[in-house]
Amino acid sequence: MHFVEREPVMMAIGGRLLSDAGQGLDVMVIDVAVMDGDWRREVRAEVIERILAALARACGxxxxxxxxxxxxxxxxxxxWAAGGGVLSVLSLLESGVFTEEKAKAIRAGIGA
Known part of the structure; x- marks a missing residue:
């Protein structure tokens, strides 16, 4: 995850700059990048909702x-690469990190 804070003059809601809204909102973009896998629409939605809820709790x-x-x-x-080499979710499938059911769903999701 990558968090980027933006000034209210850099973002708008409904065509109105947040700086003009006078709400004193904290503006933030959370960039979630994941390796290919079983990311159906409902799974992505659940991840996004959990991130936002956790962030709200953390901010009180x-x-x-x-x-x-x-x-x-x-x-x-x-x-996807790190440490000087290309990474693959396929190598994780045999590591025991995922249940067999999830590993099958990931294989199906990426066509492996």
Whole structure:
């Protein structure tokens, strides 16, 4: 996850700059990048909702701010690298990190 705070003059809701709204909102973009896998629409929605709820709890707020945006990106298999090499979700499937059912869903999701 990558958190980026933005000034209210850099974002708008409904065509109105947040700086003009006078609400004193904290503006934030949360960028979630994940390896290819079983990321059906309902799974992505649940992840986004949990992130926003956890962030609200961490900030002591009753609910997420309307000025928080979440961008959920799936990085295609073979397009993720770290430590000088390309990473693959396929190598994780045999590691025992995932249940067999989840591993099957991931394989189906990426066509492996």
């Amino acid at each position: 707020l009753p609910e997420p701010s309307p000025a928080w945006w979440v961008d959920f990106r799936v990085i295609e298999e073979g397009s």
